[in-house]
Amino acid sequence: MTDVQKYSYHTHNNALGVFDGKSSAEEMISKAEELGFEAIGVSNHLCVHPNMPRGVSKMFFSDPEKALDIYKRMYAELDEVAASHKIKVYKGFEVDFFPSAVWRGWFEKIIKQLDYDYLIGASHFIRSADETFLCNIYHLDRLPSATTDEQMREYLRGYWDNVKGAVESGYFDFMAHLDYCTLFELSSTPEWDDVKWDLIETMASRRQAFEINTGGIAKIGRPFPEWRICDELVKREVPVIVSCDSHDVSQIGRHFAEVEDYLAEKGCKHRFKLSE
Numbered sequence: 088m089t090d091v092q093k094y095s096y097h098t099h100n101n102a103l104g105v106f107d108g109k110s111s112a113e114e115m116i117s118k119a120e121e122l123g124f125e126a127i128g129v130s131n132h133l134c135v136h137p138n139m140p141r142g143v144s145k146m147f148f149s150d151p152e153k154a155l156d157i158y159k160r161m162y163a164e165l166d167e168v169a170a171s172h173k174i175k176v177y178k179g180f181e182v183d184f185f186p187s188a189v190w191r192g193w194f195e196k197i198i199k200q201l202d203y204d205y206l207i208g209a210s211h212f213i214r215s216a217d218e219t220f221l222c223n224i225y226h227l228d229r230l231p232s233a234t235t236d237e238q239m240r241e242y243l244r245g246y247w248d249n250v251k252g253a254v255e256s257g258y259f260d261f262m263a264h265l266d267y268c269t270l271f272e273l274s275s276t277p278e279w280d281d282v283k284w285d286l287i288e289t290m291a292s293r294r295q296a297f298e299i300n301t302g303g304i305a306k307i308g309r310p311f312p313e314w315r316i317c318d319e320l321v322k323r324e325v326p327v328i329v330s331c332d333s334h335d336v337s338q339i340g341r342h343f344a345e346v347e348d349y350l351a352e353k354g355c356k357h358r359f360k361l362s363e
């Protein structure tokens with residue numbers, strides 16, 4: 088019986104009525120403590136972009152000042168909750184990366200003013216090459232009905248460019264759910280294999296840590312990324328962390344034991360962990 092990872096750095100809450108968790112910070116932290124976790128990291132979404140879709144989600148910001156104000160208040164609230172608990176609470180973000188200079192400028196300015204412990208790199212958007220059009224993969228119903236297959240391929244390339252760009256940026260402690268778009272069967276076909284191989288090699292050469300996101304096991308019976316990508320990254324000794332991506336208390340540590348068995352079977356020795 089292998090020891091199961093007793094921390095999760097990928098969790099969300101409903102802070103300020105803005106973020107998309109279902110449970111409060113207090114509920115999430117208490118639950119992690121109850122489960123005997125040694126640490127919990129809070130990684131609410133950082134979604135800021137000049138062309139962020141409007142009126143879709145309270146946590147999408149097209150004004151960096153507004154975003155920063157919310158993030159500061161969210162962290163202040165979190166500090167207060169953490170102070171009344173024994174468990175180690177880390178402050179992070181799950182950051183939607185975009186390659187443009189404008190996005191980088193905004194991001195760097197925001198993050199400099201926040202007292203964070205770690206950053207997770209992520210992509211939840213498909214987009215046009217020039218970033219004038221963004222669409223969250225959960226809001227595909229907002230895609231214009233006239234979207235052609237060729238446009239769709241461009242948008243999907245945008246998704247994978249975000250992921251690779253995030254790795255190459257060096258901003259992130261680990262990468263979230265690399266192939267998250269496959270949740271909606273986007274780029275699940277073999278024509279996207281070259282893009283995935285290229286990403287695997289980029290991550291290996293940079294030793295960019297990645298997560299095995301167990302939310303996928305709950306949703307579609309396999310994690311993000313899919314097992315064959317996990318195999319390749321583990322084989323290349325890329326550091327790995329298991330993430331539950333919990334949006335409510337019932338999801339904390341979900342399927343950790345089975346992923347731990349998988350990692351033991353693969354002889355994985357390189358794990359990602361924050362040091363205090």
Ligand SMILES: [Zn+2]
Binds near residue numbers: 181209263
């Ligand atoms: Zn995510």
Ligand SMILES: [Zn+2]
Binds near residue numbers: 097332
């Ligand atoms: Zn998440």
